Amino acid sequence: MSTVxxxxxxxxxxxxxxxxxxxxxxARFYAGYPITPSSEIAEVMARELPLVGGKFIQMEDEMxxxxxxxxxxxxxxxxxxATSGPGFSLMQEHVGFAAMAEVPCVVxxxxxxxxxxxxxxxxxxxxxxxxxxxxxxxxxxxxxxxSSVLECFTLTVKAFNISEKYRVPVVLLSxxxxxxxxxxxxxxxxxxxxxxxxxxxxxxxxxxQHYQDSITGVSPMANFGEGxxxxxxxxxxxxxxxPTEKPSEISALLEKFKNKEIHNSRDLTxxxxxxxxxxxxxxxxxxxxxxxxxxxxxxxxxxGVKAGMLRPMIVWPFPKIPVENMLxxxxxxxxxxxxxxxLRKEVERLSNAQxxxxxxxxxxxxxxxxxQIVDKVRDLRAxxxxxxxxxxx
Amino acid sequence: xxxxxxxxxxxxxxxxxxxxxxxxxxxxxxxxxxxCGIGIVLGGTIRALESLGYSKDEVVxxxxxxxxxxxxxxxxxxxxxTTHGRxxxxxxxxxxxxxxxxxxxxxxxGDALAIGGNxxxxxxxxxxxxxxxxxxxxxxxxxxxxxxxxxxLGKRATTAVYGSVEPPFDTCELAKSAxxxxxxxSTVYHVxxxxxxxxxxxxxxxxxxxxxxxxxxxxxGRINMEGGAVEMVKAMREKSIMVSxxxxxxxxxxxxxxxxxxxxxxxxxxxxxxxLYEQMMQEAIGRK
Numbered sequence: 001m002s003t004v005x006x007x008x009x010x011x012x013x014x015x016x017x018x019x020x021x022x023x024x025x026x027a028r029f030y031a032g033y034p035i036t037p038s039s040e041i042a043e044v045m046a047r048e049l050p051l052v053g054g055k056f057i058q059m060e061d062e063m064x065x066x067x068x069x070x071x072x073x074x075x076x077x078x079x080x081x082a083t084s085g086p087g088f089s090l091m092q093e094h095v096g097f098a099a100m101a102e103v104p105c106v107v108x109x110x111x112x113x114x115x116x117x118x119x120x121x122x123x124x125x126x127x128x129x130x131x132x133x134x135x136x137x138x139x140x141x142x143x144x145x146x147s148s149v150l151e152c153f154t155l156t157v158k159a160f161n162i163s164e165k166y167r168v169p170v171v172l173l174s175x176x177x178x179x180x181x182x183x184x185x186x187x188x189x190x191x192x193x194x195x196x197x198x199x200x201x202x203x204x205x206x207x208x209q210h211y212q213d214s215i216t217g218v219s220p221m222a223n224f225g226e227g228x229x230x231x232x233x234x235x236x237x238x239x240x241x242x243p244t245e246k247p248s249e250i251s252a253l254l255e256k257f258k259n260k261e262i263h264n265s266r267d268l269t270x271x272x273x274x275x276x277x278x279x280x281x282x283x284x285x286x287x288x289x290x291x292x293x294x295x296x297x298x299x300x301x302x303x304g305v306k307a308g309m310l311r312p313m314i315v316w317p318f319p320k321i322p323v324e325n326m327l328x329x330x331x332x333x334x335x336x337x338x339x340x341x342x343l344r345k346e347v348e349r350l351s352n353a354q355x356x357x358x359x360x361x362x363x364x365x366x367x368x369x370x371x372q373i374v375d376k377v378r379d380l381r382a383x384x385x386x387x388x389x390x391x392x393x
Numbered sequence: 394x395x396x397x398x399x400x401x402x403x404x405x406x407x408x409x410x411x412x413x414x415x416x417x418x419x420x421x422x423x424x425x426x427x428x429c430g431i432g433i434v435l436g437g438t439i440r441a442l443e444s445l446g447y448s449k450d451e452v453v454x455x456x457x458x459x460x461x462x463x464x465x466x467x468x469x470x471x472x473x474x475t476t477h478g479r480x481x482x483x484x485x486x487x488x489x490x491x492x493x494x495x496x497x498x499x500x501x502x503g504d505a506l507a508i509g510g511n512x513x514x515x516x517x518x519x520x521x522x523x524x525x526x527x528x529x530x531x532x533x534x535x536x537x538x539x540x541x542x543x544x545x546l547g548k549r550a551t552t553a554v555y556g557s558v559e560p561p562f563d564t565c566e567l568a569k570s571a572x573x574x575x576x577x578x579s580t581v582y583h584v585x586x587x588x589x590x591x592x593x594x595x596x597x598x599x600x601x602x603x604x605x606x607x608x609x610x611x612x613x614g615r616i617n618m619e620g621g622a623v624e625m626v627k628a629m630r631e632k633s634i635m636v637s638x639x640x641x642x643x644x645x646x647x648x649x650x651x652x653x654x655x656x657x658x659x660x661x662x663x664x665x666x667x668x669l670y671e672q673m674m675q676e677a678i679g680r681k
Contacts, residue, residue: 029486029489029490031485031486050673050674050677050678051677051678051681053674053678055489055490055670057485057486057489059482059485059515060482060511060512060515061511063476063479063482064479064481064482064485064511064512064515065482067475067476067479067482067483067485067486067512068482068483068485068486068489069486070483070486071455071473071482071483071484071485071486071487071488071490072486072487072489072490073486074473074486074487075486075487075490075491075494076490077490079486079490093476093479094476094479097475097476224453224471224473224487224491224494225450225451225453225471225491225493225494226450227450229449229450229469229470229471229472230471230472231465231466231472231473231474232472232473232474233466233473233474234474234475234476235474240419242419242420242466243466243474
């Protein structure tokens with residue numbers, strides 16, 4: 001579909017891989033606003049989309065970008081935008097709208113240092129909670145975190161598939177390192193990419209309910225201009241989409257949002273377990289930091305320490321069952337993150353022995369290295385020897 | 394007598410266009426105050442669409458937040474009620490994705506010119522084929538009568554208790570200078586004129602703006618002691634001057650009347666955005 005070669009090695013940056021992943025997933029609409037370190041995604045889309053009959057538009061700001069994406073998605077085009085922290089903050093208004101109106105769309109957030117304008121060219125993982133709770137109100141949040149260039153491709157495809165399947169906005173939390181890193185990758189050909197499309201209504205227009213109640217929380221979706229003439233609003237609405245203030249209809253709507261996460265949790269859990277079979281020291285890492293964590297596990301294993309890594313590829317909904325399994329068997333859990341411990345707190349919430357969970361939180365823009373993780377493990381082991389609590393395997 | 398009734402049922406009198414286009418069974422009564430001018434705008438829009446032969450399936454109505462933002466929910470077409478000020482950004486997405494659809498936006502003065510001011514000037518700059526209806530009642534009605542970017546200097550509002558100290562925007566001048574290729578103004582007193590202006594805007598290829606001066610007697614009229622709906626609408630007749638062959642725009646402005654109504658600007662030369670995009674796309678594919 002795109003001009004990039006598939007089936008043979010190519011040298012790509014993470015941002016380019018995101019763009020090609022979107023094209024492979026069937027994205028045909030991009031609206032965005034330039035922001036470091038995500039701009040390459042817009043540049044690739046500006047070049048590639050017209051060639052496949054798709055639409056690219058550079059909007060006047062980030063609110064407008066996601067607004068245009070939602071508008072285009074309502075006509076049936078798979079649509080997305082890319083941004084970084086400051087732009088993601090501006091987009092929260094429409095993340096909430098997309099969740100409320102159940103419009104599929106994908107937002108790529110290439111994380112950079114914050115708060116505010118922060119560190120435009122340096123890395124961070126501080127938007128994790130913004131991806132979950134950024135917009136006001138309770139809404140279903142889905143966020144995927146790639147840690148390699150190839151994953152930028154595959155998880156972008158996955159993000160579109162989840163978005164189309166469940167009618168939710170999906171966030172891809174890339175970061176500056178993953179986005180700007182170049183790796184040799186072999187991209188799958190179009191036939192090898194699994195592409196999911198939204199469920200279309202089979203009923204005649206007069207029976208159509210745009211927000212039909214269902215156990216799984218997903219209703220078929222018609223497009224604008226197909227004869228279904230439905231109403232879309234950010235207000236609380238009934239099954240037809242018309243504004244409502246009836247408590248029964250509102251609770252049904254909000255329950256439905258909850259059900260999207262609950263009833264599809266198996267499909268929305270995606271983790272990698274690295275050397276976890278007999279691991280007693282577990283590292284819970286995601287995104288670019290997981291690259292260092294993998295290295296750290298290898299070093300620790302060479303030293304005879306039973307270390308392993310649990311790496312969530314979908315951080316929201318939080319991978320409860322894999323984390324609980326990890327907590328059950330681990331004597332020590334290390335959560336290295338380039339933030340103050342946003343996901344460590346989520347891990348702690350699932351644990352009844354919080355003292356065995358330790359974070360490595362780097363807030364300056366220097367990357368967390370494997371050595372830092374190994375040192376932390378060594379320090380903790382030493383400390384426990386002193387206190388006589390020899391708990392580490 | 395019986396025969397006559399049968400004839401009548403065989404050839405029923407054609408119902409007015411509004412009955413065909415409104416979501417009569419689902420959505421009424423509406424939420425607007427009795428005497429509100431928005432109904433006249435809605436009626437004019439529907440009659441204009443009907444007279445131009447549009448089908449309900451090919452029209453997309455996009456609106457922002459506020460009293461005016463509630464227009465689409467009552468109309469039986471593809472309707473999208475968006476966030477405050479952002480109607481034009483959603484509409485841009487819809488139009489660019491499906492240029493064959495007729496896209497209209499409905500915004501109030503606060504929606505279009507305050508929170509949505511940026512989207513407004515950029516939609517005008519692109520000259521994308523969207524018809525923007527801006528209902529200007531010079532106040533925030535839905536939130537309870539706060540001053541807006543079109544509240545005249547010195548007029549009162551709940552947030553301009555001693556009179557507004559901000560000069561207002563001229564919607565039409567703003568649209569024109571930002572690049573809108575069709576700009577018209579009307580008032581809810583001029584019911585047929587409203588319909589005519591909307592019809593001409595719909596026929597125009599490019600970004601078309603119709604500002605319709607409306608009354609908010611509930612807040613603006615009450616706070617500024619300008620009377621009820623009838624008094625306010627009547628005053629619009631006195632305050633308006635229509636451009637015509639003998640009365641051009643500059644001359645009409647020189648009369649000092651606040652509302653110069655009619656087609657104020659029309660540029661058929663300015664290229665339309667979706668057409669330019671299509672052209673660029675074909676050239677890019679050809680080059681590949």
